[in-house]
Amino acid sequence: MNFITSLPWWVYLVLIIVTIILRDILQKRHTIVHNFPLIGHIRYLLESIGPELRQYIVANNREELPFNRRQRSWVYASSKKENHYQGFGTDQDIHEAGYIFIKPALMPLKTDPNESFDKPCPSAKIMGAHREKPYRPKSIINISAMSYGSLSAAAVSALNQGANQFGCYHNTGEGGLSPYHKFGSDVCFHFGTGYFGVRDHDGNFDLDKMVALVKANPNIKMIEVKLSQGAKPGKGGVLPGSKITKELAEIRHVKVGEAVLSPASHSAFSNIPELVDFVETIAKHTGLPVGIKAAVGKLEMWEELAIMMKDTGFGPDFITIDGGEGGTGAAPPSFADHVSLPWVYAFSSVYKVFQRYGLTQRITFIGSGKLGMPESAIMALSMGVDIINVAREALMSIGCIQAQVCHTNRCPTGIATNNKWLEAGLDPALKSVRFANYMKNLTKEIMEITHACGYEHPSQFNMDDIDVSMGDNAHTAPLRLAYGYQKDEVVMAKD
Incomplete structure (x- = not known):
């Protein structure tokens, strides 16, 4: 024993x-490690930290996706009320195809120099004006569908408290209405094929539960039926039983510890007439505006929906178009x-369908898909969007670092995880203020650009106000020529 303890330290290291x-x-699982013992481990280490190395060291400010460093820095600085300006000109390649140019007026709109523009800008349209309880969103920028379960309780709480501070609505996502959605903000109740929170024992839609939910929660101002989402349109999902806690089971109306399937399609309807009937039934019994959310591919059913709405006067009060770029949801x-389709092609295709049938003023159009930056928001508004929903940008404002491990339950910032240790690092009281700050700065810059272009409200933008670079020798073209339509003029709602 004395011999062993008397050995120098380097002997232990060699052993x-x-x-x-x-x-x-001797192991057979990893060829690299077998063929290059000890050294092979370095390869796996570098692979594991590769995203971080690229994010902070290798990639330039404008290179990384989904959000580059410059975009993330703008959100972070805005949320912390730090300096988010830049000097010495743009570092963008302004000649690359798809680059957008917003055209200012020679004479900007005169505004009160003492007026603050960091407050909510209300929607130009009223949703469901003919419904019992029509709703005019207080803000043109709102929180997109992200459910409790995919996000932590602390993250949902921070977003809802921040939404209440700023004055925007909060979309629940398809995980049901949780206690963390009840800090005072308006709420859009969203559900998908799993009907979480409004389902019966067999997993089918339960109208009585929907009516009771709306009656018990007057903060629910609108209802959204998800047909598909940009991350995985036409694909269902499985929520593992290990994630179904007692609290989640009560919120979603499922059994504790039992895996839950969200089918690819709805059981409540299977065609356009049945969808319209479903929407009208919910609207009739709740009195609320009811809309649909979908990613976009084939247009035949959109055409059928527009024709039916034109002929009958029935149908959704709002339509949310989700971009195929994906979002917070995990997907293959x-x-x-x-x-x-990516958002810009998806929205323009659907808008033109409803424009042909004279329905654009009747429908509130909502855009969702990387639109949480001032310039992309302005572009979307000029194309016919009335409201913008932000998801990943909202998460960045409360601390998301784009680690891209949302699907692993190892989110380092405590946002997309139910790991209590990781979640404990997210302080809802602090992060709610940061989300509200982000919304204020985003709205402020949108309004300043609006006034620079000679308009009073962002809904007044049209497709000739934005040029897009066509690449090579095609120079630039207005969005009107690039996408083959002109947005209809929006009639501002009266208070």
């Missing part, structure tokens, strides 16, 4: 290294990368 080398050679790469 450990030899042990690792022998283990590496094939779906996230290739299934459904």
